Amino acid sequence: MQKINRNVVLALLSLTSLVFLLFQLCYYKFYLSQKNGAAFSKVRGSQSGQDSTRWHVVRKFLGLISSHNIPVYLIDPLILGLVAKDIGQIRSSPDGPSPECKYFCAPRDFTTFALLDKTWKHEAGLFRTAEKMGFQWLKIINKDPRLDGMDDLSGMEIPLHYIFKLASHAIHLVVFYERSGNFLWHGPLRLKQHMDRKFVPFRKLHFGRYPGAYEKPELLLVSIDDLKVQIPKNPSSFLQEMSHSRFLECRYREARAFFQLYPDDASLDAVEFRKKAKSLLHLAALTLNNLGVKFWLSSGTCLGWFRQCNVIPHSKDVDLGIFIRDYKADIIPAFQKAGLPLKHKFGKVEDSLELSFQGEDDVKLDIFFFYEEDDHIWNGGTQAKSGKKFKYLFPKFTLCWTEFVELKVHVPCETLQYVEANYGPEWKVPVKTWDWKSSPSNVQDNGVWPVDEWDDVIQIY
């Protein structure tokens, strides 16, 4: 009896485990299909079948696009990453047949292409052809940010993203728009309520979590895996750019509310100052970009952008921030060459460096250098007559692109924290009297420069 019992128990347990195993398999399959969209799980063919599906979908898409004369270029980070490794070879043999499908067959869910908005007419014909070819497509539209900054203009919504799905692969077409400041912009991908959330695994998209800002790329026509396609001329620098492309739109609505409370200064002086500040900022941006030095809007200029999307007319100077690790000795001569003489230099590279250049008619360009610590970032200040040092503390931040006075510039992504650190919780209220030594809420005394160093750390011209 005991024996039988034991066998029965064994058999039962085996059965349970079998059931579990089956259940697990089913669940796994279900989980996969949920993750990758319904179409993806239908055919779990051999690996090579999957690979060639991707290639076929890309080929079909390129055919569709070229039949409507729409110039797209490849921006898929995965493929560009592979291409970047072999770029020399690809460039040298633009037409050579490739022995194996190396790039377009690489495992992935999407292939991403870019489209410059101004290079195509928004023809509905494209989508009808796409449907005939078997593509399912999704269009994501939203407000035109180029009109957002304007009082009370409402244009048509513009297409920001397209997704074309065929079999188990999808093409993500990102629409790029030209913005003032001579750069390209793509919008965020946001699903409206009625949209199919499972159309594709949106989370896996490489573009669309945030809007992005890019330089206008130089393109190169190449043949990879026997497909002719345009790619950025330098794929690795494009990928580099992509990783830092996050774009922040100015808070136009809040800025309008601000101007409702505090009407804008429209006096001739204000107009003149804004004009000068704008041209000074353009000159500074040109100079620093030529040197390859990364900078961002700091202090009052940053506050102006964040609070009112414009230069604060009573601020009287332009403030920029630069990480000390990006400091170059060429900065001073470059500005002097650009017609901006050095007005003063406080501190030294190791500590509290601050440069100030004289712009046209009393408009000053202040450059503060920022020092990174483990849990905060700071920049220094120096009082010329007493040699006193000050320290301004900021929480850690990263840099985002934005558009300001027709310029593509960096601002701290965590702008609110940055501005609050500097100007306190009352930053929304304009203040005309500002003392840089006591007004900022993040200022700390930082001792005094040793007298023997004064000649070096306090230079006034």
Next chain:
Amino acid sequence: MDEWKPNPAVKPHKKRSWYLAWKYKLMNQRALRKLCQTGAVLFLLVTVIVNIKLILDTRRAAYEEEEESAQDYDDEMLNVEVPRHPVNNKKVLDVEVYSSRSKVYVAVDGTTVLEDEAREQGRGIHVIVLNQATGHVMAKRVFDTYSPHEDEAMVLFLNMVARGRILIFTIKDEGSFHLKETAKNVLKSLGSQVAPFLSWRDMWTFVGKKGGEVYGEKHAKSPALSTWGDPVLLKTEVHLTSVEDAECHWPDTELNRRRKRFCSKVEGYGSVCSCKDPTPIEFNPDPLKDNKVFDVPVAVIAGNRPNYLYRMLRSLLSAQGVNPQMITVFIDGYYEEPMDVVELFGLSGIQHTPISIKNARVSQHYKASLTATFNLFPDAKFAVVLEEDLDISVDFFSFLSQSIHLLEEDESLYCISAWNDQGYEHTAEDPSLLYRVETMPGLGWVLRKSLYKDELEPKWPTPEKLWDWDMWMRMPEQRKGRECIIPDISRSYHFGIVGLNMNGYFHEAYFKKHKFNTVPNVQLKNVESLRKENYETEIHRLLGEAEVLDHSKNPCEDSFVPDTEGRVYVMFIKMEQEADFTTWTQLAKCLHIWDLDVRGNHKGLWRLFRKKNHFLVVGVPASPYSSKKPSSVTPIYMEPPAKEEGAVAVPAVAAAEQT
């Protein structure tokens, strides 16, 4: 068949014997067997636990993932569901129409579709067109038939309305003074009994179907010249037809889909909605060779005059070298019908919440439109600015393409304009000729981005300043001595007769006889001579060859200029200093050209044509060209007439009207 039939008995037997053998073998090793069994049990239990844990984990992960992705990619703006109007299955509409001196209104099924009780506005005959199947308002017009030519516009409009539509008429204030016989006959043909006898300050309402029955008419006669007829209120019922009867059946193409959407919503556009052989909405004019303005954005400034906009866009899209992708229509206000027109032509349109009032509103709309244009086309160095009441010449873009490089290279230029203020039928002759003038004509012009961004935009008049934007742009503080290039024969035609600073009389006097180029591909003459220095050389050459006219004659008389062709004549008028335009204004008046302010001058010189001869007028001694005056000639002086009593003063700001 039989031979490969499987034998079910064999296999299980074999299997069973193998199993037994194995079992027997294991029996011999009891300890090992026991160990295996316990091991198996343990292993199975662990599997079960691990499995359960795995399931729970994946479920939670999947859930979290979904949550997160939803947050990342959800539009923060929730789409507000637009409440749908319940489908109206009613077959009968109740219509109420009211006509009186100071107020008109029309209500359809209790909904007011027209109400106008504003003072000194909306005078004349109000017309409403309803869709005979749905009862929706398809068009709303007011024709100020107190003023001339408005009745012609009304006839034109009524002729364009499709058969079967329901028409509602009502008069506010006065609608008969310039209601001519033709118009009365058209109203009569619609079934009105009263229309032929409408007279001064009568009140009148009428509801009828075009080409069909009459639903009602009411009339109140004015008892005396100084008083108005009593208010009338007409209440009637209209029977609806089926939707199929109210629609056309065009072939299903992209263009026709746009057409259908348009035609089911609005009325009064004539053949574009005709069922048989509708007029095209795509024009494909010849492209221009070497088109320098293909990438220049075109901003069309519009208000709520959709039929004007329709006419304007037709002419614009028919102009050679047009690039529809660069066109943006800016509509001042949230008006639907202008937007429908824009969509009919597949263009992009932007609506602008009106800011301020009157001239300041127009001025704010201009600012917003120009800023938006340069935002949308950040690469553009120029923008073409047009208004909704302009016809565009077939060679408009060719004209700009040939001259735009001057605006880029010559700092002394303020704009290029397609409009010659003094280019009337009798004073303009040469389509290939260009001038430099100190006044900014507007009405189809090119603006340089740097001028706008660096100078105009920052100090543009603020909303509380009731200034005309164009008058402001003409002020010396803005113009800074710069000049505009204009053609002798205008490349635009101002057809608008209703507008902020415009009415029928004004239009007839100053705009109707304006010359408009209709010749395609005109090759402009000597464009390089328009540069600042070259132009002086050119003027001196012209004055050198010009024959001095007989200054003893009356310059207003036709005989002042000999009956020749193709000659160059010059006359000298008195002009004490730079701002002394007394004689010029009188001369302009008698020549029937623009005399409301000074236009078209260049350093005290005006250039026009008389009897096909080039005719130069030099102001002496203010003009630097005075030196060309022979000493024997005395400059002509014309005295302004003493102010006549009761003379109707033309609105002081008699600028070319803008929107």
